[in-house]
Amino acid sequence: MTNDSTDKALYDQGRKLYKLGRYEVAIAKFDKHLARHPDDAEAWAYRGHALSALEMLPESLETFDRAIRIKSKLETAWHGKGVVLTKLERYKDAVQALDRATTLERQDYRAWYNKGHAYVGMGRHKDAIACFDKAVEIKPENYHAWYNKG
Numbered sequence: 180m181t182n183d184s185t186d187k188a189l190y191d192q193g194r195k196l197y198k199l200g201r202y203e204v205a206i207a208k209f210d211k212h213l214a215r216h217p218d219d220a221e222a223w224a225y226r227g228h229a230l231s232a233l234e235m236l237p238e239s240l241e242t243f244d245r246a247i248r249i250k251s252k253l254e255t256a257w258h259g260k261g262v263v264l265t266k267l268e269r270y271k272d273a274v275q276a277l278d279r280a281t282t283l284e285r286q287d288y289r290a291w292y293n294k295g296h297a298y299v300g301m302g303r304h305k306d307a308i309a310c311f312d313k314a315v316e317i318k319p320e321n322y323h324a325w326y327n328k329g
Contacts, residue, residue, distance in 0.1 A: 186212055186215055186216060189208050189209075189211050189212040190208070190209070190212045190219070190222055192205075192208045193205045193206075193208035193209040193212060193222070193225060193226075193229075194225060196208060197225055197228065197229050197232075200232075202229040202230075202232045202233050203229075203233070205225070205226075205229045206226055206229045206230065209222050209223075209225060209226040209229070210226070213226070218249050219249075220246045220247075220249040220250035220253050220256065221246075221250075221253070221255075223242055223243075223245050223246035223249065223256070224242075224243065224246040224253055224255045224256040224259060226242050227239045227240075227242035227243040227246060227256065227259050227260075227263075228255075228259050230242055231259060231262060231263050231266070234266075236263050236266055236267055239259070239263050240260065240263045240264070240267075243256045243257075243259045243260040243263065244260070247260065252283055253283075254280050254283040254284040254287065254290070255280075257276050257277070257279040257280040257283065258276075258277065258280040258287065258289070258290045258293065260276040261273045261274075261275075261276035261277035261280060261290070261293055261294065261297065262293050264276055264297070265293065265296055265297045265300060268300060270297045270298075270300040270301040271301065273293075273294075273297035273300075274294060274297045274298065274301070277290055277293055277294035277297060278294070280294075281294060286317055287317075288313075288314040288315075288317040288318040289314075291310045291311070291313040291314040291317065292310065292311065292314040294310045295307040295308070295309075295310030295311045295314065298310060
């Protein structure tokens with residue numbers, strides 16, 4: 180196996196492990212991949228999501244910031260950053276990150292939903308409802324958004 184195929188395999192394994200909820204092992208795979216490919220913004224973003232799932236929020240935020248420095252238009256990194264900032268109760272910063280995410284990918288109903296949550300944290304319920312409405316418009320079967328509209 181060549182180095183390129185080994186590196187791709189590490190990245191692919193990390194993604195699959197992340198999707199299976201095996202976050203620690205996924206992070207280890209991403210770390211090995213990133214040691215050889217430190218400019219892989221997508222791998223940094225996946226690493227950030229895994230760290231966030233483990234509630235390692237400061238590390239996750241640093242990881243998303245690194246992904247954004249490499250690729251400023253990576254929606255998943257902005258979205259992940261917004262979720263982490265919401266968890267940290269930094270709602271204004273979260274809304275700014277999620278604004279960027281929804282600007283880059285207008286049809287990401289999850290980003291709209293999470294932006295709504297950040298607005299709830301700020302006490303801006305009309306703005307939150309507008310975000311939940313947008314999430315429902317994009318994906319009508321999104322029961323989370325319907326529930327939060329109530």
